[in-house]
Amino acid sequence: MAETKATKVRKAGVPPIPRTGRRERNKQEKLDRILAAARDLFAAKGFNETTTQEIAQRADIGTGTLFLYAKTKEDLLIMVFHDEMIETSRTAFRKVSPDTPLIDQLMQVFNSMIAYHNRDLPLARALIREITVLSRPERREDVRSLMRVIYSGIADLLAATQKKEKLRTDVDLMMAAENFFGIYYLSLIGWLGGQTTKQDFVKRLRRKLTIAVEGLIDRTAGTPAAAKNRSAQKIR
Incomplete structure (x- = not known):
């Protein structure tokens, strides 16, 4: 049976690169969307006129979820x-x-x-x-x-x-x-x-x-x- 790449890495004594879990990837993707939405709305409407609800809508998440990332x-x-x-x-x-x-x-x-x-x-x-x-x-x-x-x-x-x-x-x-x-x-x-x-x-x-x-x-x-x-x- 052919050795997998991971098996070869272990035999060579090189620690494998840890994979990012799906949960962590999802959290990072949501954070990226939130920051991109905030950046776009701040630029378009101004900081004072932008609401957290608008940022959540632009990021396609709930307002409650937004507050998990930024209060x-x-x-x-x-x-x-x-x-x-x-x-x-x-x-x-x-x-x-x-x-x-x-x-x-x-x-x-x-x-x-x-x-x-x-x-x-x-x-x-x-x-x-x-x-x-x-x-x-x-x-x-x-x-x-x-x-x-x-x-x-x-x-x-x-x-x-x-x-x-x-x-x-x-x-x-x-x-x-x-x-x-x-x-x-x-x-x-x-x-x-x-x-x-x-x-x-x-x-x-x-x-x-x-x-x-x-x-x-x-x-x-x-x-x-x-x-x-x-x-x-x-x-x-």
Whole structure:
């Protein structure tokens, strides 16, 4: 009798890839339909005008079933935003030009995020209101997982340019990454809140980030004191 592929895998000592059960597949398919329906309706009608009943109808499920996946419309907003912004962020970091100055790299990343929000400003305003002060703690991990992607991406940019731009080596890169994103986020709130135009927002953002980058530059690099310190470190 011919051996099955699964039997050959077991004999080779390779653990088989676990199959997703029908129940799990059905749950994922329903979640995908729910998020797609919410995304389409938010874009077409606006967040405030869309009801959970309409989302359930568009997803072809009952309202009770919808609430098993998301308790509120705000939950759905964050769930839709979470996946899209993670992909937006990852794509932005992948497209960064490594040979450009750090300030240009940061602006490339943040400009991608700005373009994402600019597609639907009313929806962006609703989103920022919700994630700035979460109304439900259940969504905290969604926001945290997105922040981990952004903070680690910025920290990687800092690490890659540390020697090239003579950045200080005594700085916690993840904390510096949080600072850079904080500058962007506060400026973003000002723009979405109507306190400034997009053009002025982007212009001032670059200036603010430049000041922050200047604070990371090692001013002692190349000085006699720095050379003496390096020699002492080699002797030790």
